[in-house]
Structures are given as structure tokens and as C-alpha cells.
Amino acid sequence: MDxxxxxxxxxxxGDANFDSADPENVxxxxxxxxxxxxxxxxxxxxxxxxxxAALVEYGIDPGLIETLLISHGHFDxxxxxxxxxxxxxxPHPLKIYGNxxxxxxxELCRDHVFDETSGRFVTHQDPCNIETTKLELNVRQTxxxxxxxxxxxxxxxxxxxxxxxxxxxxxxxxTTSKSIFYGLDSSYLxxxxxxxxxxxxxxxxxLDATFGxxxxxxxxxxxxxxxxxxxTLIELRGAGCVDEDTxxxxxxxxxxxxxxxxxxxxxxxxxxxxxxxxxxxxxx
Numbered sequence: 001m002d003x004x005x006x007x008x009x010x011x012x013x014g015d016a017n018f019d020s021a022d023p024e025n026v027x028x029x030x031x032x033x034x035x036x037x038x039x040x041x042x043x044x045x046x047x048x049x050x051x052x053a054a055l056v057e058y059g060i061d062p063g064l065i066e067t068l069l070i071s072h073g074h075f076d077x078x079x080x081x082x083x084x085x086x087x088x089x090x091p092h093p094l095k096i097y098g099n100x101x102x103x104x105x106x107e108l109c110r111d112h113v114f115d116e117t118s119g120r121f122v123t124h125q126d127p128c129n130i131e132t133t134k135l136e137l138n139v140r141q142t143x144x145x146x147x148x149x150x151x152x153x154x155x156x157x158x159x160x161x162x163x164x165x166x167x168x169x170x171x172x173x174x175t176t177s178k179s180i181f182y183g184l185d186s187s188y189l190x191x192x193x194x195x196x197x198x199x200x201x202x203x204x205x206x207l208d209a210t211f212g213x214x215x216x217x218x219x220x221x222x223x224x225x226x227x228x229x230x231x232t233l234i235e236l237r238g239a240g241c242v243d244e245d246t247x248x249x250x251x252x253x254x255x256x257x258x259x260x261x262x263x264x265x266x267x268x269x270x271x272x273x274x275x276x277x278x279x280x281x282x283x284x
């Protein structure tokens with residue numbers, strides 16, 4: 001079944017303000033959870049301690065969730081204990097896909113628990129309602145009726161020394177009629193990722209804009225600001241990946257760097273960019 005829409009459940013970065021913001025004084029679109037997305041009818045992309053409650057708030061039956069794609073192992077995108085607790089509430093196994101670190105972490109939590117008294121991991125026998133699959137970089141795989149290709153994100157790298165401190169997946173998701181690029185937690189596109197996208201017209205591109213107007217050094221940062229996002233879009237347009245029909249969404253927004261939604265959204269809309277907010281529905 002083709003997805004009918006994608007809903008942004010959480011659009012914040014590691015400094016997401018959802019738990020600390022005052023609902024009475026902070027506009028709803030300026031309150032952001034950690035990043036998570038719902039691809040209807042049954043798939044989540046990333047999962048953290050805000051996700052389960054967001055599903056309920058936006059009227060999505062948690063029991064429908066069958067598939068979970070994880071981009072990488074940072075806490076605002078991936079919390080294995082929260083995933084295992086959520087899976088235990090489902091009437092079917094939760095099928096989880098990610099890189100080797102993500103899957104190894106989940107399988108550790110499946111089989112062991114950390115005992116704070118002894119300071120050791122110990123074996124436990126509690127049932128665990130998950131099924132795990134390790135994805136390989138650049139290898140297209142069928143996931144929940146869609147084709148998913150993990151592409152390398154430019155994130156958490158010691159770039160001058162070419163040390164990948166953690167592998168991060170951006171995802172190309174292809175249905176029978178639509179192509180979606182999930183490009184959060186990435187600085188400039190890696191050459192191999194750009195090459196993989198070059199022959200694909202994107203119907204929806206969700207791109208990193210973590211630092212907004214703040215100046216950052218691309219040598220040390222694994223994210224984008226507005227200037228770097230604009231440059232990335234020029235490259236994608238030049239390759240034919242993005243055109244006037246592509247829905248372009250700027251997400252993974254730092255609460256400390258992004259201004260008031262109403263002001264920023266209007267400015268970005270002039271460039272054809274939709275500013276993300278929690279709950280935003282993107283038809284497919």
C-alpha cells in the first residue's frame with residue numbers, strides 16, 4: 001500500500017524545547033519535540049521519548065505501526081528502551097531497520113538490562129516484541145511495501161581525518177508513485193549520496209536546517225544553516241532532483257537558533273521552502 005501522507009511528529013533538534021516550553025506563553029508551532037515522522041499508514045522514521053505521546057495527540061492509532069526506520073544512534077532520534085517499551089504494547093512485532101550500531105544496541109537491550117547496583121549488564125528473559133534488520137549503505141531494500149535505500153549522511157564525522165565516528169543514514173524512500181528524501185542530521189550532501197540521488201526526481205525532500213541564521217563551520221558541524229541549505233538546493237535543482245513541484249521542508253530546528261515560526265516561515269516560503277512544525281501533514 002502506498003503511503004498517503006507524511007506527518008511530522010517532532011521537528012526539533014537535540015535542544016528541543018517541548019518539555020521545557022510554557023504552553024501558555026510559547027506558540028504551538030514554536031514548541032518542538034525531538035525528531036520523529038509518521039509515514040502513513042504504518043511506518044515511523046526515528047523514535048524517542050516524545051514519539052508515543054505524539055501519536056496519540058495527532059490521532060494516530062499506535063497499534064497501526066508495523067515498521068520503524070532509524071537514521072542513527074543519537075538520543076533525539078533513537079532511544080532503544082523507549083522503542084522496546086512501545087513495541088510491547090503492539091499486537092504484532094515491530095519491524096525495525098537501521099545500521100549495525102542501531103541494531104546492535106536494540107539487540108543488547110532485548111537480551112540484557114543494566115543493573116545499576118553492580119554496574120554491569122545482566123541477562124534477562126523478558127519477552128521482546130521486535131524484529132530487527134541491518135541495512136547496508138546504498139543497498140536498496142523492500143521495507144513495508146516500499147523501496148528504501150540508506151544513503152550516507154554527513155554527520156558526526158571527524159572530517160579532516162576522515163574518521164566516521166558514527167554512521168548516519170539518510171533515506172531515499174520510493175513508492176510506486178512517489179520519491180521521498182529524508183536528509184536530516186546532515187551537512188552538505190556526501191558525493192556518493194548526491195550521485196545516488198542524481199537520477200531521481202524528489203516529490204518530497206525533508207532537509208536539515210538545524211542552525212537557521214547562525215553561522216557554523218562545515219568542517220566541524222554535521223548540520224546545515226540557511227545559507228548551506230540554499231546551496232544544497234541549488235545543487236539538487238541542477239541535478240534535476242528538485243523542481244517547482246517538489247515539496248521542500250526545512251526541519252530538525254534548533255530552539256536556540258530558530259526564531260519565531262510565523263516570521264521565519266514567511267521568509268523561507270519566499271524561497272519555496274516549507275518550515276516544519278510539529279503536526280505538519282504533507283500529502284503524498
